[in-house]
């Protein structure tokens with residue numbers, strides 16, 4: 001694990017080789033004891049102080065810390081013909097810290113918590129390749145006062161913008177020679193995302209939640225799919241979660257081409273056009289009694305020429321759990337919500353460092369399960 005961290009971080013460009021050496025040392029310390037506090041993981045007071053000094057440095061930013069890992073990830077991506085770019089959001093809660101210190105623990109905008117939106121890349125065989133993008137922002141912007149709010153659109157707009165920003169960055173970071181499929185859960189069922197322009201070789205595969213109106217049809221999305229005859233079956237591995245045991249699920253497959261109509265309230269004023277997509281509905285035929293059956297309605301720009309294509313796309317979607325795993329390792333495995341840091345800068349720098357440590361664990365986890373299984 002420490003070796004992986006060293007290789008991953010050694011090309012991080014921080015303007016001075018000694019800073020990179022320090023980052024590697026911090027990465028090694030934290031990944032040896034990810035769940036421990038920073039002083040415990042650092043071992044000695046001198047090492048602890050060196051870590052805090054590094055995070056306090058005016059010459060280093062969180063994105064500089066992430067860049068070495070992103071570059072290494074892009075190198076891994078280049079060896080593939082197609083990669084999956086999975087987007088998801090998690091929340092880090094820092095509410096209790098404020099209460100503990102009683103004097104305002106961090107800048108007010110961090111006192112409540114942070115949202116973390118990551119783009120995690122995975123091969124089409126389900127092997128994690130790494131993070132290519134990560135955004136963090138304060139959760140409760142409403143409380144930041146009017147000046148800050150005026151700069152932004154509504155929170156809802158900003159929240160949905162993260163998917164479009166993620167897609168744009170994915171398109172620019174992943175080399176043109178590599179095809180990329182952006183994957184996201186129901187939160188990303190947004191017309192603007194479906195309609196936004198993508199580079200050649202960039203597609204998406206997104207789980208639908210809304211029962212959208214279809215263009216030129218009386219029927220809505222869900223009825224259109226569920227009224228199809230079953231076109232085949234397949235199995236997918238469902239990973240263990242808090243609520244469910246690991247299992248192999250057998251799915252009934254239905255798919256067809258649809259055109260989703262633009263949102264009615266905006267269609268005219270903004271001259272929005274319908275978007276033609278492939279829709280795939282998979283439903284679990286015989287779920288174990290204690291399990292919630294799988295029902296995924298997926299919308300994609302990927303071409304479907306055979307049932308085999310549909311099998312691949314559904315399997316790719318099933319790899320979305322890897323980003324949940326990554327965020328879980330960041331939160332629980334690395335205990336980042338328990339970080340006792342005095343400034344917002346230290347916290348952001350620490351989070352950037354831990355985001356690489358968490359990535360290392362997800363990669364190592366999977367490699368060891370491949371070798372043992």
Ligand SMILES: [Mn+2]
Nearest residue numbers: 088089185187
């Ligand atoms: Mn989500």
